[in-house]
Amino acid sequence: MYICFGTESYRMNEFAERLVAAVAEPEHRDMAIVRFDTAEHSLDVILEEAETMPFLVPSKLVLVRDSVVFGSAKESAKTEHRPERLLEYMRRPFETTVLVFMVPHDKLDERKKTSKAAKQDGIVVNFSPLGPDELLQWISGRAAKQGRTLDRPAAEELIRRAGTEMGALSAETDKLCLHAGEGGTVTAAAVAELVPAGVEQSVFKLTEEIASLRTDKAIALYHDLLRRREEPIKLTALLVRQFRSMLYVKELGKQGYSPQQMAGQLGMHPYGVKVTADQAKAFSIERLTALLGGLAELDYEMKTGRVDKTLGLELWLLRTGSGAGMKV
Template sequence: MDAKQAFRTINQGQISSVYVCYGTESYIMNEFIERLQEKLVQPEHREMAIVRFDTGETPVDTVIDEAETLPFLVPSKIVLVRDQVLFAAGKESAKIEHRPERLIAYMEQPLESTVLVFTVPLEKLDERKKTVKTAKAKDCVVPFAALQPEELLRWIVKRAASQGRTMEADAADELLRRVGTDMRALAAETDKLCLHAGQGGTVSSSAIRELVPMATEQNVFKLTEQLAALRTAEAISLYHELLKQREEPIKLMALLVRQFRNMLYVKELGGQGYSSQQMASQIGLHPYAAKITAEQARKFSMERLAALLGELADLDYAMKSGKIDKTLGLELFLLRTGSRGAS
């Protein structure tokens, strides 16, 4: 089942005895586990009804022993297990011996009063393992992948609406461009903006620009946009602002290298017919970051990106060897790049 279906079924009171949750979007995964806890456990019973393990430290036999033990003084319990060994291709500790056949047998006949939840913070499960095949056959595998750009925008708008506020799509997009794709940070900033707007109010783009500081990586996105558009003065102004915030020029240069390299990858993959989602997975970017990177990449030629990466490599050596002042060196690079543009 997918994440939406999993949320829907637990809201309807249809709770499975075993869940294998995996994926890179930890915020939604944690939200799902919190929803399970709300449905099954009274707040005052959480200490007795929720047990946590990590397969990197505890053998699966201990986990199953706990799962097979009837809950004490509560009607049901949740056993939460962090795992990168039983369902993924993680390396087993030499000190911990696992018997996956014990887990497979339990999944065939789980205890009704226990909800056993495995969380695997990885993009994929190891499809070769019998544990994964059994979990899929029981329909208890739930993927938590990063939201697509449109889904992320809708999620922000919906979070504001749930608090009695209105946020238009362009304002949500502005928030994404300033904060990035970390859902925990987005949730915190959305809640802050809703508090500022007041009950029944509207969260506007101007309020976001006034109240939400731009994250360093998002500033680097903006910096490359200014360079591509030949807005050299704006690029230098933004660089000086980052210096005032005590950002290190070497760190900023490393982020620029990563962004130009990602643009080069996106252009190469786009030329091979890859979709935005496929490019995001191939490069290891969030889908929204891949979308923004693709938009920027269209403004640069392949040759120009390769040349810029070469210049940055030379600059990195000069800065770290003391041949040029690091603050001045990066400013000179921005001046040269902005004056020549993307072609």
């Protein structure tokens, strides 16, 4: 029996797939794999299945998506759970069943007896996001398993372009490995050429250009986003989020928070915290506050029709080039 929790859904699903492969051959999986959701199925129904002998296979896997029994979500009125029934099962699990609860939250509800019992039994598996170095090593390791070399600069460029979601990173890494060929090397230049930057990653780059007072590059990047039919109001909101994240990271850093603690506090990936902290070094708290104030005013003017949306954001970018992005 396993209780899996964490916000890194890719790793959790990968763990579940490994269990599926270990329990049954592909042709027998319809009989060996059963899925439930505690939002729709009671513990009595789930445990009745867990305590039923497998049919025509030596063992079976019961996968349960859960936010109620081990998480802190409220119980649905239509589904009643009896946790004492689960506690009884945990003391004597069925030998031919692998029962797995998958809780997509950053922590278990430790007030609950079920969570306390699971921790005491040592059956809890944490799937929190990988740290910055771990994520870079994971990308390089995925390439190495395919007989390719992908060094740290290439991995960093990949994250800059694809973000930190591991499903997207795995797909892009596989594509880059295919392009490199057997025994080949994936370079940062190849990543820049083959992996298109997402909108959020482009906005992150935009804030870098603002910090360095490279107005021409900021405007060119903005025009590229417009060609991709991105809405100026949406881009303004993303700029606000990025500058606000920088402000929070600076404030929490002054209070002695570690990057991991910041990630939990802000709901960000640890690697995102690292690069945001690095980027925030180019801004003072006063300058970030001023930029956020200017963006709030711009957002109001765009939404009330006082300024043309496309022109308004471009003028704001031009004004930042006059010194608003400098560190003071």
